[in-house]
Amino acid sequence: MxxxxxxxxxxxxxxxxxxxxxxxxxxxxxxxxxxxxxxxxxxxxxxxxxxxxxxxxxxxxxxxxxxxxxxxxxxxxxxxxxxxxxxxxxxxxxxxxxxxxxxxxxxxxxxxxxxxxxxxDGSLDIDYLEQKKKIDKLSKILEEGSEIRIRSALGSDIKMDIRGRHAVPQTGICHEPGSISPPPCIESAVAPVEGSTEGVMYVDGAIVPGRPCEEPVKLTFEEGKIVSIEGGQDAKMLEELLASYDHPNVYHAVEMGMGMNPKAKIGRGGQTEDEAEFGTMHIGIGNGITFGSSIRAPGHCDLVMRDPMIEVDGKLLMKDREIFLD
Structure with missing residues (x-):
């Protein structure tokens, strides 16, 4: 070097x-x-x-x-x-x-x-304390919310119940005992109520672990878990990855996270950067220990969507990569 x-x-x-x-x-x-x-x-x-x-x-x-x-x-x-x-x-x-x-x-x-x-690449060179203010506001909205709806131009339409769930802010700031964070992946996340995630999601950002998507992967969620994976080579890769865990719980939704790093870019610095890009959303599946879910599995995967429109209890939270926190 x-x-x-x-x-x-x-x-x-x-x-x-x-x-x-x-x-x-x-x-x-x-x-x-x-x-x-x-x-x-x-x-x-x-x-x-x-x-x-x-x-x-x-x-x-x-x-x-x-x-x-x-x-x-x-x-x-x-x-x-x-x-x-x-x-x-x-x-x-x-x-x-x-x-x-x-x-x-x-x-x-x-x-x-x-x-x-x-x-x-600059994704670690941000003002974590300034971003923490925004992430804390976002986390409060998720903490107080009851239902999330996520849509996209490709046809995604997912709903999940978050009543009673604590938001998990990952701000990059770990000053308190027991605090954790994975910079450059700064985000806020919340665990959906088990069995409540329903609808269709087009994953057009990245599969983590895996790679950025070359073509969208269509996922169908029923009663909180993936029941169908459709698409090309990226869909096949995801199917094989999940099958390799040999455990039914890896198909369960345990997290809805929103990337909050303004300098992160999908496909550039690594997989933590893939899910950190501002203006993206990811659903985590598998082990939910970090997010307060009761679902336990031998692994955790994140499925990243670009440019989502996100509503909490019918109020617009994100659209066209603009976030509405007030």
């Missing part, structure tokens, strides 16, 4: 540790990496040491998919940390180890699909 590239990447690392995690001198900072992302972890370690944190870096073999449990020894280290940054190949978020670490008070920034481009 050349010196100029390293300098810019370390600038992004510093922003994560300073603004997002608020790492303090003498705090126990765990850098969790795997053999694919160790070089990124080393830069976080250097910045953490400059900030006078007590830095420990671990390198594991990559897990096989998002939500897989890390080795037990790493799970124990996570519980002992004050702050964790996890640039890894696959997400640790939807794992019992992550939940145990959060319950123990660790602040966690998780960065699945971590790669150089994400640290260089």
């Amino acid at each position: 050349d010196a100029i590239k390293k300098m810019y990447m370390m600038k992004s690392c510093r922003k994560i540790l300073e603004q997002c995690l608020n790492v303090q001198p003498k705090e126990n900072l765990l850098i969790l990496t795997d053999i694919n992302t160790a070089e990124i972890g080393e830069m976080f370690s250097l910045v953490g040491e400059e900030m006078e944190a007590e830095v420990v870096m671990t390198i594991m073999m990559p897990t096989s998919r998002h939500g897989d449990e890390p080795p037990r020894i790493i799970a124990e280290a996570m519980k002992a940390a004050d702050a964790i940054v996890a640039p890894t190949t696959y997400s640790v978020n939807h794992s019992s180890a992550r939940k145990a670490a959060s319950d123990a008070g660790a602040r966690l920034i998780f960065m699945p699909d971590a790669n150089e481009e994400i640290f260089l």
